Amino acid sequence: MSKFPNSRPMKTFILPTFGVLGFVIGSGYALAKTNYGDRKIGFLEEQIAKVGTGVQQAKLLLPAEAEKRATAAKVAEAESARAAELETQVAQIQERARAVTGRQKKVASAPTPGKKLGLGRTALTEEIAAWDVDVVPGGRGLPDGSGDVATGEEVFADKCASCHGDFAEGADNWPVLAGGFDTLGDADPVKTVGSYWPHLSTAWDYINRSMPFGEAGTLTANETYSIVAYILYSNDLVEDDFELNRDNFADFEMHNKDGFIFDDRPAIEYTRWRTEPCMKNCKAEVKVTMRSVFLVETPADGGTESVMNPASIDDLPTFSADGPSFVPVSAQDMDRQNNAVGAAQVIEETDPDAQLIATGKKIFRKCKSCHAVGEGAKNKAGPHLNNLIGRRMGSIEGFKYSSAFKLASKEERIWSEATLDKFLTEPKVYAKGTKMSFRGLKKEKDRIAIYEYLRQFE
Ligand code: HEC
Numbered sequence: 001m002s003k004f005p006n007s008r009p010m011k012t013f014i015l016p017t018f019g020v021l022g023f024v025i026g027s028g029y030a031l032a033k034t035n036y037g038d039r040k041i042g043f044l045e046e047q048i049a050k051v052g053t054g055v056q057q058a059k060l061l062l063p064a065e066a067e068k069r070a071t072a073a074k075v076a077e078a079e080s081a082r083a084a085e086l087e088t089q090v091a092q093i094q095e096r097a098r099a100v101t102g103r104q105k106k107v108a109s110a111p112t113p114g115k116k117l118g119l120g121r122t123a124l125t126e127e128i129a130a131w132d133v134d135v136v137p138g139g140r141g142l143p144d145g146s147g148d149v150a151t152g153e154e155v156f157a158d159k160c161a162s163c164h165g166d167f168a169e170g171a172d173n174w175p176v177l178a179g180g181f182d183t184l185g186d187a188d189p190v191k192t193v194g195s196y197w198p199h200l201s202t203a204w205d206y207i208n209r210s211m212p213f214g215e216a217g218t219l220t221a222n223e224t225y226s227i228v229a230y231i232l233y234s235n236d237l238v239e240d241d242f243e244l245n246r247d248n249f250a251d252f253e254m255h256n257k258d259g260f261i262f263d264d265r266p267a268i269e270y271t272r273w274r275t276e277p278c279m280k281n282c283k284a285e286v287k288v289t290m291r292s293v294f295l296v297e298t299p300a301d302g303g304t305e306s307v308m309n310p311a312s313i314d315d316l317p318t319f320s321a322d323g324p325s326f327v328p329v330s331a332q333d334m335d336r337q338n339n340a341v342g343a344a345q346v347i348e349e350t351d352p353d354a355q356l357i358a359t360g361k362k363i364f365r366k367c368k369s370c371h372a373v374g375e376g377a378k379n380k381a382g383p384h385l386n387n388l389i390g391r392r393m394g395s396i397e398g399f400k401y402s403s404a405f406k407l408a409s410k411e412e413r414i415w416s417e418a419t420l421d422k423f424l425t426e427p428k429v430y431a432k433g434t435k436m437s438f439r440g441l442k443k444e445k446d447r448i449a450i451y452e453y454l455r456q457f458e
């Protein structure tokens with residue numbers, strides 16, 4: 001601003017000056033109106049300082065120019081008066097903004113969400129608690145509880161070993177969770193929880209949130225503590241009498257804790273998002289042409305052949321306060337399942353067979369991540385198990401069996417109570433070379449219950 005040539009007409013000089021003041025007023029007003037809360041105090045102070053500087057500059061410029069242009073003295077006087085008036089307003093706004101920062105403890109309450117559009121409701125405390133499960137480095141967010149290596153070994157064998165191996169070494173191609181310590185510098189490093197992960201909290205949080213695969217959210221806090229203790233043990237990071245709990249969690253230092261650094265080389269994106277975002281050449285108008293949920297469809301049968309959905313926005317379902325104009329298929333399934341559960345519970349009380357089936361259903365949780373049963377069951381990691389008893393082994397169209405099952409199919413072997421029992425006792429012994437990574441059901445009563453359960457799907 002101070003570089004304005006003196007010879008310019010007054011008009012061009014005044015306008016930019018008020019441009020600054022307009023910005024000053026505008027941002028001051030925005031600051032005053034917004035409820036920033038305590039965290040933003042630093043930011044606010046910075047902004048207010050900027051506002052202050054703007055006022056100073058405007059003040060210095062106006063009288064200086066006015067002196068040099070005697071002919072325009074009157075105009076200048078008026079403008080300077082106006083500037084003073086604006087300055088007072090800015091001061092008032094700053095005062096209000098300061099009140100908002102909480103220095104005067106007068107924080108306005110947040111607006112009631114949902115009121116304006118008549119949509120939604122305030123979330124219940126329980127609902128928030130159910131979502132608010134993140135655990136951060138240092139252990140903040142951990143629930144009460146504890147677990148030792150020995151317990152962890154049992155839980156791991158039961159719920160994790162079918163995919164991750166008895167010693168977390170990884171079965172087949174499922175992820176390896178232990179070892180790889182001296183490979184991080186290799187071209188093909190083995191990145192495990194032990195060798196690679198810098199924070200123990202990531203292991204706790206990830207496992208608690210997402211494992212066992214296909215049954216996320218079923219672990220108790222103590223189970224998760226014990227599993228994490230066992231994974232540390234499998235990585236030779238603790239002794240076999242180690243117990244992990246909320247109190248000693250933060251003290252645990254991971255092998256690779258210093259292995260991550262900020263990549264702030266100028267050529268990469270870090271420097272871009274650390275500076276002011278570019279707001280030039282923006283599109284004038286934003287038009288919604290598609291909703292992402294309808295844009296790409298995950299193939300129903302798995303695989304990588306995702307398809308672009310040809311639907312355009314014209315045919316999309318409408319949404320109102322009563323919900324969407326269609327019921328998603330998954331929600332219908334849920335309804336059906338709930339009804340089925342209700343009915344099953346009624347029978348269970350009276351019929352011993354029904355009790356066995358109910359037990360079988362529980363045990364089937366171990367199979368569920370790889371096998372589907374019931375109406376519309378599709379192949380997953382393993383073939384669907386409808387009509388299993390009496391079915392030829394390895395005979396489901398479109399499923400890629402191991403050569404062990406291809407051979408069994410050729411030999412026309414049949415699934416019966418006896419063959420299923422043998423297979424499930426020790427899958428890898430009964431079907432040598434099978435690609436079913438499952439250690440088997442050791443208890444006979446579990447195998448009987450599974451048989452009774454699977455017989456339902458004929
Ligand atoms: C049915 C197979 C299966 C079972 C059972 C299972 N997992 Fe996993 N696990 C996976 C798969 C698949 C991934 C990779 C997921 C991904 O990358 O999105 C994974 C990833 C992980 C990882 C992250 C590995 C890494 O380095 O990225 C951990 C840790 C883990 N599982 C722990 C467990 C624990 C603990 C249990 C038992 C409570 C368990 N898993 C049960 C299949 C399984």
Ligand code: HEC
Nearest residue numbers: 366367370381382383393394401402405434435436437438
């Ligand atoms: C980690 C994934 C996984 C788990 C867990 C698993 N299976 Fe399997 N299952 C498979 C795979 C893969 C095959 C195909 C085997 C092959 O081709 O060698 C298979 C095959 C089978 C077959 C033969 C089907 C046919 O068409 O001949 C039966 C029966 C079976 N599983 C039952 C079970 C039961 C019961 C459980 C639980 C107690 C279970 N499986 C747990 C992956 C799994």
